[in-house]
Amino acid sequence: MSTQTDQRPTDDRADDRAADRRSDEPAWLLVTRREVVSRITDKSFLIGTVLMVAMIAGFIGFSAWQDGRTDQVTLAVTPDAAAMGQAVVDDGPEVDDQVEVSLTDVDDRAAAERLLTDDEADAWLHPVDGGWQLTTKSSEDDSLTSVVSAVVRQQVLAENAAGTGVTLEQLEAGSTVDTGFLQGDAEKAAVADAVGFVFVFLFYFAALVFGMQLASSVIEEKQSRIVEIIAAAIPLRHLLAGKVLGNTALALIQVLLYAVVGLVGLSFTSYKSYVPDLSGPAAWFIAFFVAGFVALACLWAVAGSLASRTEDLQATSTPLTMLMLVMFFGGLSLDGRAQVVASYVPPVSAVVMPKRILAGGVAWWEPLLALGLLAAFAALTVWAGERLYRRALLQTGGRVTLRQAWSSAE
Template sequence: MSHDFNTRSTPAYVGLVLRREFSSRVRTKPFLITNIVMVVVIVGAIVTASVIMSRASDHESVGVVGAASKLSPALVTAGDAQSNPVQTTKVPSASTARDKVENGDLDAALVPKSDGAYSVIVQSKLSPELRSVVAAAVTRQATNATLSKMGVDPAEVAKSVAQAGISVDAINAPKPHAGQRLGIAWVAMLLMFFQILMFGLYVAMGVVEEKSSRVVEVLLATIKPLHLLWGKVIGIGAVGLVQLIVIGGCALVAATATGVITVSGTAVAVFGSVVGWFIIGYLFFAVLYAAAGSLVSRQEDVNTAAMPITLLFMAMYMVSIYTLNAPDSTLGSVMSWIPPFSAMLMPLRIAAGVTGPGQILITILLMLAATAVLAFVAAKIYQRSILHSGDRISWRQAVRRP
């Protein structure tokens, strides 16, 4: 067995640790239950949002009694013009209309009065949107009646008014589906933030757990510190990647199937960018968290050792919040070029449609280069500190240690 270990290559050693880290986490009941619950909650929230949106887009039902039926075309036209669709239904009498409104069969009912005006029957109060539609329809009907009495064709007047309309020529026209793009960007930011932070901390806690239980001494008798470092980082990262793909994929499918998002092409592109940037961003922070874990011997000291990393991460989050509201701002544009801020900002800018292939490629290369340099430094700190026990080592001491 010893001979077998001695003849293994570096990838084989890393693979051993990787498989151990991956299987020990994904096969646990808490992991499986947590992911199932998260998928159910997210899909349930998306379905609920879909139901609410479909109800909000339903036609408002308006009953028309007697002479009020001549308002039906005007009501439908006014409702469509105001993006508040109206469906009219003829009702035989005012008492029947009142019953239908009371039972919830109608949202409102129009009843003609003797003086030529109309009464609107509602449950409690007339919504501002429906009031505007009814007022526009009544005004139009009264105007047409007056024009007819004066010998003027209402259709000709309507045609002239339509020709005198205005068109908007915006210098900075809003991008189509801006609201959906903003929502997708917000979800992408949250996914990146929680996944990288959570699994980065898992790396640090895993390192400390092995140090405190002396398991690391047994492992390092067989394998090198770098094998242990990269096996742990990649193994835990693979767990995070699987979780990200499962949760994000289910959310994407549910949102597309229910019609919550209609820009499915953008959503798929953003999801792909989130997966790619998660891998790069996770590697950047995971090696730092591994180094932080090697500086301490107790779990309660992890947060203190990792404080500089957490502060950097929170700075990224704050810039991302600002960029979410202004994707094309100077701050967002400049910071998206700087590692590791690009890991959080680029998925946002891709979702908002304010970046091109050139910037995407260059920022990926810059992030990879920064990650490679940082991994080299963090690996040195890890190698020098992993067997240390006792008081916490500061970052400055770890860098200067021979």
């Protein structure tokens, strides 16, 4: 008797070995890989990501261009305003160095109005009863108005002070008001507010988009009865874990990409000195994002399992949508003690605590405590969501309520 050798091609044997390795992997890991691969090879997902990156880069580029741009402004002055107009030209750069004013002398009011009408001058400065007036054709130039107002005020105060025998410095002594914060750095307030808005928006956008897609995929599998075949092969908790982890990984990749593009772009603007200070809060935001997203993703999966048709998703996801709106507007509008309290309340803390970290004045233990509470909430949500998901997923007789899903038999 002769022994037959395996004559199959090498590629076939390699495929068999790869299949054997995949069969040894946990089911949840296989589902996670399927979720990630199916999305990153989807053209709409890739196009959406590229467009968002382009929008972020374009906005930052436009902001950098605006910061370095100097406005060329032509100011018409009649003979009785020539001295004040020259003062605006000389002292204006001290008020706003991005506004460059040049003068055009006119003989009278009619000549000034004619220049404005013909767009040969941007504004006309002239004295009126009780002060000065800056006339434009149809719309106000805020930058020019600020410069002219500051210079005119300074010149008039100097003249009034000279008439009373004191200097301008003596006249203005003690009249300035500086701003400051009990906690945090006042100079970073505007940047912190802007970046805080970006954090809140990114969390809301990612949780809504990926959550809806997760719920829709659950409904599609349930409606087509494919989930019954999957349930015969792997435990449903593994299916849920794979879907949640896969979508969390995809959302995290997107958010990290947007954050890197934003920080790199910011380094090319006038705010580049703040980039090192933003790195720490950005890292905290990523940690809070992961914990909060896992909790919400599990809830989105439950919303999908409760529905039997795509049309049912609006009803089953309404409470979750309302929760996300509360998080979004709460993250933007809360301040003071309400903000402090909300920064420890899951899942709102996922967006509120990173904003507090940005503003400064947060003790080292506060983010750790808030993150621990959020992680505990996520664990509780996963536990309850896994039970609801398993008990509702295979029920196809119509929309399932939370009470029915919780109390139904395995």
